[in-house]
Amino acid sequence: MVKNAAAVSALVAGAVLGAGGWTAAGPAGVPTAARTAAMAGHTQGVVVSKVALKVRSKPTVYSDVVALLRPQQYVLLNCVKRGGWVQGNPEWYRLQGAGGWVSARYVHNLQPVRAC
Template structure:
C-alpha cells in the first residue's frame, strides 16, 4: 500500500509541477502582458510628387548623396533644425545612410527623437 500511495503522489506532483510561488504552477496562471513589437527607428514616408534628394547636410545647398522615390518608406534616425524648406526647418537623418531629408517632404509615422 505504501508503494501505491508513493506512486500516486509522484504522478500528481509531476502533473501539477512545483507549487512554490516561483514554480511552474504559479507561473501558469499569471497574466501575460502582450507587448507590441516596436520598431527600432521611426518610419517615414516620402510625400513629394517628384523624387526626393537625400542631402549630405540639413540644407538644400548641400550635395545630394542619393534619391528617394515618391511613396518610399525610410527609417528615421533623428531630427534637427536646418535650412528652411517651404516654411519647415526640420530635417530627418536617415538610418543606415549618411544623409538628410527635409521633413517638408517626409511624413513621420511615429515621433522622431532629436539629434
C-alpha cells in the same frame, strides 16, 4: 520569401540602399519590412513629395545630393534637427544607416522622431 527576410535583416542593421535610395517597402508597396524595423525600435516615415526627393549630405538645400528617394517610399529616420528652411519648414530628418538628410517638408513621420 527569402527576399523579404534579407530586406528585414538589412533594415534592422540600418543599411538598406535599394534602387534610387533607402527603402522599406515590401511586395506590392506593402511596408512589411518597415513595420518590422519599427517594431525593432526604428522610426519610420514615408516620402510625400510628388517627384524624387533629394537626400542631402547636410541638413540644407545647398549641400551635395547623395541619393534620391521615390514618392511614397518608406524610410527609416534616425533623428530630427533644425536646418535650412524648405517651404516654411526648418526641420530635417537624418536617415537611419546611410547618414543622409531629407527635409521634413517632404517626409511624413509615422512615429515621433527623437532630436539629434
